[in-house]
Amino acid sequence: xxxxxxxxxxxxxxxxxxxxxxxxxxxxxxxxxxxxxxxxxxxxxxxxxxxxxxxxxxxxxxxxxxxxxxxxxxxxxxxxxxxxxxxxxxxxxxxxxxxxxxxxxxxxxxxxxxxxxxxxxxxxxxxxxxxxxxxxxxxxxxxxxxxxxxxxxxxxxxxxxxxxxxxxxxxxxxxxxxxxxxxxxxxxxxxxxxxxxxxxxxxxxxxxxxxxxxxxxxxxxxxxxxxxxxxxxxxxxxxxxxxxxxxxxxxxxxxxxxxxxxxxxxxxxxxxxxxxxxxxxxxxxxxxxxxxxxxxxxxxxxxxxxxxxxxxxxxxxxxxxxxxxxxxxxxxxxxxxxxxxxxxxxxxxxxxxxxxxxxxxxxxxxxxxxxxxxxxxx
Numbered sequence: 001x002x003x004x005x006x007x008x009x010x011x012x013x014x015x016x017x018x019x020x021x022x023x024x025x026x027x028x029x030x031x032x033x034x035x036x037x038x039x040x041x042x043x044x045x046x047x048x049x050x051x052x053x054x055x056x057x058x059x060x061x062x063x064x065x066x067x068x069x070x071x072x073x074x075x076x077x078x079x080x081x082x083x084x085x086x087x088x089x090x091x092x093x094x095x096x097x098x099x100x101x102x103x104x105x106x107x108x109x110x111x112x113x114x115x116x117x118x119x120x121x122x123x124x125x126x127x128x129x130x131x132x133x134x135x136x137x138x139x140x141x142x143x144x145x146x147x148x149x150x151x152x153x154x155x156x157x158x159x160x161x162x163x164x165x166x167x168x169x170x171x172x173x174x175x176x177x178x179x180x181x182x183x184x185x186x187x188x189x190x191x192x193x194x195x196x197x198x199x200x201x202x203x204x205x206x207x208x209x210x211x212x213x214x215x216x217x218x219x220x221x222x223x224x225x226x227x228x229x230x231x232x233x234x235x236x237x238x239x240x241x242x243x244x245x246x247x248x249x250x251x252x253x254x255x256x257x258x259x260x261x262x263x264x265x266x267x268x269x270x271x272x273x274x275x276x277x278x279x280x281x282x283x284x285x286x287x288x289x290x291x292x293x294x295x296x297x298x299x300x301x302x303x304x305x306x307x308x309x310x311x312x313x314x315x316x317x318x319x320x321x322x323x324x325x326x327x328x329x330x331x332x333x334x335x336x337x338x339x340x341x342x343x344x345x346x347x348x349x350x351x352x353x354x355x356x357x358x359x360x361x362x363x364x365x366x367x368x369x370x371x372x373x374x375x376x377x378x
Contacts (some may be wrong), residue, residue: 244357
């Protein structure tokens with residue numbers, strides 16, 4: 001780790017100015033990055049960590065920490081301290097039209113240019129620019145600098161699933177309102193509860209060919225790559241959104257009957273058995289399909305209100321947070337000899353989790369969702 005050397009102290013006004021620079025749409029990418037460098041330095045974030053977050057070289061972080069302090073010492077403002085100084089070297093020799101064409105190459109999908117590539121690398125962009133004779137000569141570093149000005153990274157992709165449910169905002173908004181203790185614009189009462197439920201199906205029972213080894217100094221824990229399968233299990237679980245407690249059961253498979261038994265497990269105990277209303281948040285799976293589950297569950301328990309998430313919105317279901325914790329802490333790596341051992345592991349973890357359970361700090365609201373959907377539609 002690079003040693004922490006520069007001590008930047010910021011006033012409240014300076015922090016406000018720097019944060020505004022990181023958020024403003026008109027701020028150049030390089031200036032926004034420099035503002036983050038200063039803010040994180042003041043917060044004692046290490047050089048290597050800042051470089052990793054911004055995907056830049058650590059020497060750039062070191063230089064801008066130093067330059068900021070030097071410029072502040074001369075009386076420059078925060079904004080002036082982050083700007084490039086006039087360069088004495090040869091001016092940029094490319095015209096605005098050529099620069100636009102270079103950037104346009106990086107914006108395009110390689111397949112549309114009839115290239116057998118799924119994404120561009122920096123070298124690929126350089127080769128295409130020269131092959132298309134956009135300019136007669138240009139270096140890889142110059143191409144990178146031009147792309148960096150607009151934060152263009154054609155080599156970087158992330159998964160994205162566009163909402164296809166025409167009522168996505170309406171359905172998801174109801175769930176987000178419940179997380180804020182609202183239903184149809186009215187506050188929930190003290191005898192109203194919200195349950196987030198789902199199934200974790202197809203849990204493989206894996207027994208490793210050789211014993212799993214614990215970590216030792218200088219070496220991580222190791223588990224055998226080869227294993228024997230001993231069938232699969234399903235874990236059905238329900239999370240009380242306002243308390244954080246989890247209720248769950250293990251079955252061989254998922255379906256209407258196993259899910260109904262989960263509902264019975266929760267609704268058969270206090271305080272849900274005498275609650276005014278119990279809202280069950282579920283997806284549109286076959287165990288609780290929107291066309292059949294509301295009537296079926298309300299016939300069994302009059303105080304149940306079933307609230308369905310829209311298609312492809314599991315990220316709004318709080319039980320998934322618990323499933324993620326369970327997977328990381330209890331099921332990875334998995335090396336258990338039979339189904340009963342897996343069942344004991346899962347239910348034992350559930351019991352341990354409930355001893356310190358607390359509600360999730362959920363701040364994503366209906367308004368945040370609408371902003372995200374509006375942005376995605378652009």
